[in-house]
Amino acid sequence: MSTENESIIGGSTSAERRQAVLEKLNPIAMPLRYQIGLLGLLLFVLLPTQLYPDQMGGPTTLIFLAIFGMSWDVVSGYTGQLSFGHAFFIALGGYTTAVLDIQHGITPVIGIPAGMIVAGIGGILVGLPALRLRGPYLSLVTLIVPIILSKLFTLFNNSFTPLGIPIAPEGLGGRNGPGLPTQLFGIDGSGAVVELASGYSGIQQTALANYYFALALMVVVLVVLIGVTRSSAGSVFTAIREDEDAVAAAGLDGAKFKLFAFVLSALVAGLGGAIWVHTIKTPTPLGILGQDDIQQSINLIIISILGGTGTIVGPIVGAVVYAMTGIVIGLIDPLIGFDLANLRPLPLLAAAMAVLVFAPGGILRASIRGGRMVLASARGEEYEGQSVGGDGDSALGEIIEKYRAELREIIDERR
């Protein structure tokens, strides 16, 4: 891989480059869809002004789900290596820092990076088999690693000291989890890392601090992941999804990039998971891995598919839609006099099915296309691109193609 950048102005001075970057970052001159994206980000920032502190839990959870969805998208949306157990990395990050904090008294400031690193190692462990296992086999491995992890939590619920090394001398806590770790933000005297005001205003500030901290994390993750996926590494990811042989023929080591995608994704999920348990989530297998230890991972897939795979921004849109279904149901409830909330998560699952079948590119792509069509017709032109919902250039369409080829190979081998 050559490291030289195909800069927009090749061979320019650094002053000219800075000028070009600034021009690119000027919101007025941006394409419409970026402006809408920035507006969405602004809405995220302004959201707390419309809510009471005790309503902040939902939006904060939403942001964490978006972070996890983005981390899924890097590996599955871009390289096409479907991961069905992404909560594994979240749990690794969350449990590492929680155990370090509760049982070894190590501050979250160190515990969170440690959790991130452990998740990264988990990414190597899952990524290595991905180098030699194809389609359905890899899906199976990713599907069962969180289940095995959850069994380990139960198995070592009282103490976890492999080879005499006291990793978690008081155990991993089984179904109840290792306990509540130190919070990053709390009211005065609560022992949190950052102690805020006391009393009710402290509770208010805690809720806001959790929210804005998560939001800041989301923006950082968004910038990093967009940076990686729009760079030359991102092109290789996409190339792996489309045709691994072509990547090899171009003299690139596809395995290295696959592993990189897995580790990057795991690091992000681990970081998110670690911060999650220090802000709004108590680490338990049910809370982090979900029902049957797989529901959470499936939710992340649903979020990414709803928003649009292979876009990084898509999962944020997906997470918002995910949260909105809950709110909309809550609003409809009193109107029809029937407790629709009991139906959760049925409407969401139905929505995911519909998107899968009718708009495999996800809501983000469909709305960008829809928007272009509207703009084109407003200008009195004919829209040249594909129609809404077509899966022509969608990442999912390419993942499908890759999977199909792998399945065909497996079936042919047997004959």
Add this chain to the structure above:
Amino acid sequence: MVSLANVVINAISISSLYAIIAIGFTLIFGVGGVLNFSHGALITIGAEASWLISGGSSPLELGLNPAVGLIGGMITAALVSGALYLGVVRFVEDEPVTLLILTFIIGFFIQHACRVFLTGTGNFSVDLIVGGSTNLGGIGVQNISVFIFVLSMLLVVLTGVFVSRTKTGKAILAVSMSDKGAAVVGIDARKINLVTWLLAGAFAGIAGVLLTMKNTGTWTMGTQPLILAFSIVILGGLGSIKGSVVGAYIIGFTETITTQYIDSSLQGFSALVLLIVFLLVKPEGLFGREAAE
């Protein structure tokens, strides 16, 4: 201390249940190339249907004979499975990833629907089809375990005979070997697919009812067997019926022996670790290279 003989009998009966679940899963894969993740939900459906028909506390209060419940569970699951094929799978058949994720989501949908509309989060039970226990050479054996073993083995043998002797069975085999070749000799692949989906659904339904009789039923009861069935099928080789039966016994015995003699919290653990080792060493499975039988 449970006697060794009892552990073995328990292992045999649970393995034979896994075998029929795995056969359904592998048939659908072999014939249509579809990894059907809603298979677990069909297990739940069979169980819930039998509970509606013959359960003591069901809202229908039919309270019919458990045998009727068994047949009802089988038919309901088969019908739902057939409807899944006709209503959904048929349209996205050549898009494996969409299908994979879609069947996953449909499976969750069905299970959650069962929870919301039928049984809630609690356990439910149905009467045993044959109660009591028999004394076999000094060992007390639960009759239901024997029944499960006999019925499952009967189904396995019948499937074998069906596939190798009857016209439809041979057509199934033909489609799983080559859909083009099958089309050349005038086999309607759509029809054959439907037959395998019905068959797989019926097997899953029976397994669900029997699992409920053996233990108890819950809305999530299908997930664990689904993951085990997936493991069994990979262990035995994707698409191979013989492999599924052998794989089911390997997984069933590992599972029972570790939970019985090492730690009961290991349920579902040793089998999965075994599987990962297997995947890394011999990914094509035990019978991976032979044609589907």
